[in-house]
Amino acid sequence: MDTADGGEGFDGLRVCDCTRCPALVESRSQIVNGVGPSDASLLFVGEGPGATEDEQGEPFVGRSGDVLEEALSAAGVSREAIRITNCVRCRPPENRDPKAEELQNCRGYLETEIETVGPDLLVTLGKVPSQHLLDRSVAITKEAGSIVETRLGGAPRRVLLSMHPAATLYDRSQREPFFETIAEAAAIAGMADDDSHNGQSRLGEF
Numbered sequence: 545m546d547t548a549d550g551g552e553g554f555d556g557l558r559v560c561d562c563t564r565c566p567a568l569v570e571s572r573s574q575i576v577n578g579v580g581p582s583d584a585s586l587l588f589v590g591e592g593p594g595a596t597e598d599e600q601g602e603p604f605v606g607r608s609g610d611v612l613e614e615a616l617s618a619a620g621v622s623r624e625a626i627r628i629t630n631c632v633r634c635r636p637p638e639n640r641d642p643k644a645e646e647l648q649n650c651r652g653y654l655e656t657e658i659e660t661v662g663p664d665l666l667v668t669l670g671k672v673p674s675q676h677l678l679d680r681s682v683a684i685t686k687e688a689g690s691i692v693e694t695r696l697g698g699a700p701r702r703v704l705l706s707m708h709p710a711a712t713l714y715d716r717s718q719r720e721p722f723f724e725t726i727a728e729a730a731a732i733a734g735m736a737d738d739d740s741h742n743g744q745s746r747l748g749e750f
């Protein structure tokens with residue numbers, strides 16, 4: 545669980561220049577850093593940039609980002625209020641999973657970002673970030689919605705495991721549990737809007 549050494553143009557949140565993963569340097573258009581407040585209560589962690597993220601330079605844009613934004617909105621939370629980042633900041637070729645070595649290369653940046661932001665709760669979006677942060681195998685369909693305590697960014701942290709929002713696009717039945725997990729995250733972080741905007745009450749609208 546090393547932390548980044550501050551080299552390669554890293555200010556604690558944004559990496560400006562990094563060539564640690566040769567294959568990803570080849571496949572990326574740009575480095576995709578986390579976005580959102582540097583003191584956010586909720587920090588979402590995804591796997592890595594896909595094609596749209598690589599093009600726009602922002603995590604969770606495109607269809608998956610739309611689903612996440614809908615779920616946040618249903619929970620009464622604006623996307624601008626939360627921070628989103630990824631385990632690796634450069635797009636893997638052919639959208640393959642990041643390799644263990646690449647995850648490890650980028651780990652220090654993520655650890656330091658977690659330490660800098662100091663969120664009340666981390667939310668892992670999908671199997672890869674869940675396994676990476678917990679350093680164990682995760683059956684995400686069974687464990688989504690559960691909270692695990694682990695040491696990240698130099699301190700004990702609560703981590704809420706969630707399926708990837710794209711899962712709801714492939715399997716509509718995953719939509720309700722995903723929305724419920726995001727509503728749970730908002731409630732734990734004290735961000736839920738009780739004025740009829742909680743995830744349960746608005747689920748029927750989507």
Ligand code: SF4
Nearest residue numbers: 562565633634649650
């Ligand atoms: S994925 Fe992370 S460690 Fe690898 S080149 Fe990109 S910024 Fe550097």
